[in-house]
Structure formats: C-alpha cells, structure tokens
Amino acid sequence: MSRVSTVFPFVDIVGQEEMKRALILNVVDPGIGGVLLKGEKGTAKSTSVRSLGGVLPSRKRVKGCRFGCDPNDKDSMCESCRSLLAGPGIEIEEAPMEVVELPLGATEDRVAGTIDIEHALKTGEKRFEPGVLARANGNLLYIDEGNLLEDHIVDMLLDSAAMGVNYVEREGISFSHPSRFVLVGTMNPEEGDLRPQLLDRFGLSVDIKGEHDPKTRAEIVRRRLEFDDAPERYAASRSEETEKLRSRIAEASARVRSISVGPEVVDAVVSITSHFGIDGHRADIVMIKAARANAAFEGRDRIISDDLVAVAELVLPHRMRRRPFEDSSIDREELERCLKDL
Amino acid sequence: MPEGPLSYPFSAVFGMEAAKDAIRCAICSPGIRTVLIRGPSGSAKTVLCRSVEGLSGRRVVNIPPGADMERLFGSMDMERLLDTGEARLEKGLVAEAEGGLAFVDDVNLMDERTSIALLDAVVTGTIRTERDGISEVSSADVVLIATMNPDEREMSDHLLDRFDICVSVSPAEDSDARREIASRRMRFEDSRADFCESFEEKQSEERKAMEDAARIVPLVSVSDELRLIVSEMCDKVGAEGVRGDIAVINTSIALAALDRRDSVTRSDVERAAAMCLVHRRRYIPEPPPEPPENEEEPPEDREDQKDQEEPPRDEEGSQEEPPEDREDQREQNAEMSLPNIDDMMFEVGRQFRVIDYLGKGKKAVKPSSSRKGRRSEQECAGTSGRQVSARIPDGKTRDIAFGATMRAAALSQKGRERGSMRIVVEDSDIREKVRRARTGCTVMFLVDASGSIGARRRMSAVKGAVLSMLKDSYVKRDKVGLMVFRRSSAEVILPPTRSVEYGYKLLEDIPTGGRTPLSAAMTTASDYMTAYSRSHPGERCYIVLMTDGRSNVPYVEGADPNKEARELAEDLDVPGIQWIVVNTGNGFRMVDSASELASHLGALYFNLEELDADALASSVRAAARL
DSSP states (O other): OHHHHOOOOGGGOOSOHHHHHHHHHHHHOGGGOOEEEEEOTTSSHHHHHHHHGGGOOEEEEETTOTTOOOTTOGGGOOHHHHHHHHTTOOOEEEEEOOEEEEOTTOOHHHHHEEEOHHHHHHHOOOOEEEOHHHHTTTSEEEETTGGGSOHHHHHHHHHHHHHSEEEEEETTEEEEEEOOOEEEEEEOGGGOOOOHHHHHHOSEEEEEOOOOOHHHHHHHHHHHHHHHHOHHHHHHHTHHHHHHHHHHHHHHHHHGGGSBOOHHHHHHHHHHHHHTTOOSSHHHHHHHHHHHHHHHHTTOSBOOHHHHHHHHHHHSGGGSOOOTTSOOOOOHHHHHHHHHTO | OOOSSOOOOGGGSOSOHHHHHHHHHHHHOTTOOEEEEEOOTTSSHHHHHHTHHHHHOSOEEEEOTTOOHHHHHOEEOHHHHHHHSOOOEEOOHHHHTTTSEEEETTGGGSOHHHHHHHHHHHHHTEEEEEETTEEEEEEOOOEEEEEEOTTTOOOOHHHHTTOSEEEEOOOOOSHHHHHHHHHHHHHHHHOHHHHHHHHHHHHHHHHHHHHHHHHHGGGOBOOHHHHHHHHHHHHHTTOOSSHHHHHHHHHHHHHHHHTTOSBOOHHHHHHHHHHHTGGGOOOOSSOOOOOOSSTTOOOOSOSSOOOSSSOOOSOOTTSOOOHHHHHHHHHHHHHTTOTTOTTEEOOOOOOOOBOOTTTOSTTOOOOOSOOSSOOSEEEOOSSOSEEEEEEOOSSOOSSBOHHHHHHHHHHTOTTSOOTTOSOOOOGGGOOEEEEEEEOOEEEEEEEEOSHHHHHTTHHHHHHHHHHHHHHHHHHHTOEEEEEEEETTEEEEEEEEESOHHHHHHHHHTOEEOSOOOHHHHHHHHHHHHHHHHHHSTTOEEEEEEEEOSOOOSOSSTTSOHHHHHHHHHHHHOOTTEEEEEEEOSOSOOSSOHHHHHHHHHTOEEEEGGGGBHHHHHHHHHHHHHO
C-alpha cells in the first residue's frame, strides 16, 4: 500500500521550474484558476502534481461537513452548514488541502454525486452521496490526460469551475453544494487537443519540455529509482526541505491578499496583455493575481516587475490569438522592453 | 502451482530468447511492470505468455482485449447489494491479478482509453475507481504482459511508452527449428504430463535462477558512468521523458542479477537498451551521426524497423530499393528530363478553407443526424462502447444500468411489498446504459510523393491542400492519418491520431521523388484501413487518395501499371471504407486517369482546386452571374 500513499518529494523534482512555480502560485492563491501542464510523455507532470500534495498548507473548513464548506464563505455553504449557522453555529477545523484525482473512467454519478443507495435501502430515506466534485471543494482537482476525458464529464467540471457550485439534478435527487477547486490538468498534445472552453478555464499553462542533458537525466533517474526502492525512507530524508517549502507556501497564502495592487501594476499588466494582443479581461486578472502570488511567495510585500516577468510565460501564451498550427510563445526580450517602457 | 490442465512449459518454448529475457526480467525485478511482445500471428507469443504461470508460480489473470472499465476495475457487487443492502465494489480483473500477473492478448485492439487506464494503473501501482456509486483507491501490484500483432493496428507512442520493455518475435524460419517446434508441440498434445515431466528439470533450474535473481536485484549496483551512458543513449534515440532511462536501468539490473552478478556491465546496458528503447525511438530530423565510440551501439536513429534481434521480415516498406528499380528510375528521369528530383522537399503551399469533401459528391455516405461541429463522438446502440450515463429506456432494454436501476428502486421502496427481500425492483425502476463510442471519422490521407508530382512542382500545392484538410479535421475532431507513397511502396507516416498538429510537422518534412507505385499504395492503404475499421467498429473510414492517377510501378512485375491500378481499384471498393480521389494533376492531360481511377474505386472525386471553398464559392458566383 505504500505505493499508494507516499509521494515523491516535491522539493526533489529536478528542473521543470516553471511547472513547479505554476503549481505553487495556484496554491498560494486558488483564485488564479488552475494550471494546465502540456508536454511530452514521462516529463514528471503527474509526479509533480501528486508530489504537490506533500507541500500543501492546511485550510479552514466546517467541522463534520461532508462538503468541506469554507467557514468564511457563507454565501456558498451547503444546506446543513447554513442551518447550523442559523441555529447552534458551526465548528471550524484546520485540515490539509489535498490533491483529489479524477480518474479517466469516472462516471457521471460519481463525479457529481448521487443518491446514497445503501442509505436508501436501509432507511428508505433519500440522501445525497457526495461525489468527486464535493471532495474537490477547497482542494486541488487533478485531471490526468484531460484531453481523454469524456465530454460530458468535462462539461460538469466547467459548470462547477465557473460557478463554484455543483448543482445536481439527477436520479430523483435535487441538491447543490459548494465546489471550488484548483483545477490542475495534464495533457499530451500528441493525443489530441483540449476543447477551447476547457483550455480557457485554466488560469496558467505550462509547456513542458523534456530534459536533454544526459547528466540531468541521469540525476532524475537516480532519484526516482532511489525513491522507488524505499519511498518512505526517501521522503523522510527530505522532510526538512519539504517542511520548509510547506511553511513558505502557507505563509505566502496567508499574506497574499494583503499585498496591495497599485494602479502602476494594473497599468503594466494591461499594457503587456494589449501589446501581445490578448482579448478579454480574464488574462489581466489572472496575471495580476499570479504576479501577486509570486510576490507573496518571494516574501515581498509589493509587486515588482520581476513578478510580472516570472508569470508572463505562464499566463499569456495559451491566450494569444493563435491558429491551430502556429507555435505560441512569449518573446522574453519583447516583454522586458515592454516593461522597461513603463 | 496452477491447477487445471498443464500448460506448455516455459523452458520448452523454442527460441524467442529476447521475449524470454523480457519475461524473466519482469518476474525477478519489481522495477519492470509492463512487457509488450510484438509479433505476427503464429509466432507463439501467446504460448510463451501462458507458460509464465507455471514458471513463476504466480497467479496469471487473463484480460480479454474487449474488457471494459467495469470489468477491469470493478463495479458494484450486485449480489451483495441485494443480499445485505451494502454497496461494495466487486473486484475487477486488475484487482484479481494483485500480486501476480495480468496477461492481455492483442492489447492493440483494446479501446484506447481503456488501455491507457489499464497501463496507468499498473505503472502507478494504483487503481482509482469512481464509477457506479463506488469510490475507491486500491493498490495494483501487478506485472502486465501484453501481446500485439503489428499487422492489425499500431499503438500510439503514448501507449507504447508505458511499456517498460517491448520485444519483437517472429515465427522461426529455418526448417530445423520448425521441425523441433512442431514435434515438441505434438509431444505436448499427445501427453501433457509426460512432456512437462521431461522438461521439469529445466523448469526447476529456470525457477531457481529466477528466485535467485529476485534476491540479487536489490543488491546490484550501477556505476555513474553507465547511468550517464544510458541517459545519453536515451536522448540520442529521441526517447521522450525519462521512462526509457528508468526502464533501461531496471532491465540492466535484472539482466545482471539473472547472470548472478552484483554490478551492471556495459553489455547488460546494451542488451537492456535493445529491449527498452526500440519502441521509444523517434525520428530525429537532423541526425548528425557521429561515429559511435562503440561498434555495437544498439539502437540506431531510425524509426521504421522495429526488430532488433531478429532479421528484418519481409516488409518491403522503406527498405533500399532493388537495383533494377533504380535503373528504371534513371529511365524515368530521363523521360521526364529532370535529372535530379530525388528526395526534394517542397514547402507547404497555399492553404485554404476546405469544402465539406467527406459529405459531397455523387456517392455520399449515410448522412449523420448532426453535421455541425465535431463528428467524432456519438451515442451508439448495442452493447459496445463505454457507458457514459443511464436513462429510462424506451420500451424493453437488455442493456440494464444496474447501479442506476438500483438507485431508482431504492428511492421508491416505501409502500412496496418487500417480504423477505431487501429491495423490490419494478419495471419503472429499470434504467438502461447510455453508451458512447468514437463513431467519428478517420481520414487517411494517401499522398503521392513520387517524382512525377514533384517534377510538376505540384507538391507544394498538394501539401497546402493536405494541410487545409488536416485543419478542417482539427476543427471537426476527426482522426487523421498520413501515408505517403513513392519509389516502391507506401509508408504510414502517421497512424490515425487526433493530433493534427503532429501530422503537420511530419507533412513539412516529406521528401519527394522516385517512381509511382500506385497499386501497391492503394493495396497497403486499403489493408491498413480495413484492419483499422475492424478494430474500430462503427467508425467511418475514409481514404483520401491524392494522385494524378498515373502509375509507373506495377504490383505484379511486368504488368501494365495503369491498367493494373484500375483493375485493382475495382476490388478495393469494399464496404466500410469510402475512397476519395483528389486529382493533383494539372488538368492538361487528355486522358484523366484520376477520375477514371475514382470511378473504379467508387470514390468521390475532386480536382485539387475544387476543394477550396472560397474558390468554389466564387466560381459558383461567377456562374450565377452568367
């Protein structure tokens, strides 16, 4: 069972800095809207996402709530929390965020949740049995091979992601509960493309390239094999660094909303996005949030141009007007010139 | 030890050393979890796999290629639900194989999503189930041994990469070997017990060697120098990611252990590379082949040949042309007074918006209910396809969605006369499965890249057209494949995929030149797509033949190539595959060979220029003004 529970230490993933940064920023501020990891086979995409579970900070939630309602978000609470709130009040507990996986073969009833059949048979009562979208609330929802997911499952994810609520109307059940999650998806571009609606949902996107330097490759392999030999021991040997990173992320996420976003930052962001011809306001907002999260993670209390440079590559390329067969990437020099003008 | 009839002993399997090594490695090393054995039918790959049970003493679970997700990963245990009212998972095949081996024959015929899910479970050692009211995570400590027949259908690189080891086998060719194999088989069938007995000594040696190796594996060391060599090697053959690197190292360790050594040697690494990297090899555009330091650098930078240990089989594709051919080609070149047109590359020409070429024309296929948007996902009747949801059936159904039915029944138990039963199901509770399958289109482009087309500078235009059609497919989410023919054969450049961008990259690099083997090309494409459609039931298959209709290499030596192509075309007009001929000729010719060919193929027919929706529109407008 150890294979199921122990994850490779996030701090020991070789290279792939952009991917790691994108994941961390989303944990620091879930409002960024998730990240899509695109790339070749075997480039540690899945490993990194699962590893992230080892450095996630804890969060507050209503104790005993089956949907992990956020005590600070009273508007989107589930029915039972609301009635508690109106009556005896809620208890709050701290629980670590987790990575919730949505497997390829998942069926509708398990994703949305449906009637609890056992309960119905035993008591004759209708009760809603939470599904993946309930478990994902307040957590990371990980879809591996996003492009292979069934369309109607993708539609459910999109609805929840857009509204932060999962509305269930099926099999004689009518129910809703909060479902706010950081959507993390991986895909292999060779296997086909993601639907544009889904693509647009992701706040950040990272193009992952394989490692070609033999020394680095050998190092990746060495660590991996050492881990496979004795996962717990390996993870324990990195526990100090892991703990350090976890508290750095936790501090950043506690501070992120206190970092002010001055008009000069907004100006800079808007001029960058319009320079690169990006429509819509989503990019502006995501870029501001990502830059702010980056500043928080770097321990700063204000956003500087380095933050914008650091996140531009994560925010812009997948939003650039692009025809199916053109590569999109950001010219770093162009970006820096753009920032210098400000 | 297994019960039931004795299976053929591993040690009695003749030859196939590479495959045997692969299996030995998988049994003795926890680092090797997936093995693929490729070979044509009749190469005893199944016999070999089945013999593993007797060898390892571990349970072997057989997974049929038609198994769906429920069968693989489990579904609700109906009996238990009815009996006790508890919703529990009934184990699937993968869970049954826990701690042992799973064996999949013809893994390439499996539904692609299902096979990815299966391989992922085995590779990560974890089964995640979220179906039919059950949510569970469990371990999957399983070694998967799979076979495939490459004649049937290729697997995507993506899937292949999930196999730690992939070896090819071929039927023995020399007559001594054949005699020996046949006589062993006869002896086995006449008296299994005696035959197994006679190999028992060898079997127990083999078993002992493997038990020993399993103990040695954790003690084997790999020098840093060799690790570096492995990574260099993997990068050089274009293996993406590090799965290949890891597989080579784990396999070398297993090989060393099987040889009772506690350190890996260069030769272990080389043998391991031959087992782990051939299927990960990628074509790398600019190969600057530095002279290898070591003469036996195992894999070469070539994509086509897969066999390493065995001599190449009788594939004509991509081999050097026979000398006589070359002579003919000189003649040909002289005739066209173009001395050096071999292997020229043409840039991709102008692109355009494409008309709906799959639907137009005189012999349109069955129109689908919705023509808008993607054509690829459709609900399907019958019991094939994946279950996506459940609904109230229209009349009687035989495809009952059990979980949904029970949930519906559970809601209305109040007031029903239950007696001693846990649950009473009435007609109104019955739900049926809604299944979906990719019943979309697969379009195989069969492009003439011979000299004749290059000579006329038409290749750029053709590439432009193909690219335009690829883009069209991208929007409509068809699968596309690409075959190119020139010189003496047709080659699959891109097996059907939904990734059109990838096709584009390959298209750019197609060299042009050589002669026009039209008959061979049509036959190859037809065979390929026939096999493909067989393994993708319900899918509509198209072959878009881009040619000027003229051939100069006959299939049968001495035949008139053009006449032969036309006659052949008649036979290739088979159900299940719709041909589309796009005439790439300039239209200056008196005899339009392409349209003639199209009529023999029962094909839809277009001139290259007709595909351009805008040009077509303007010509229609022009005609309307007149």
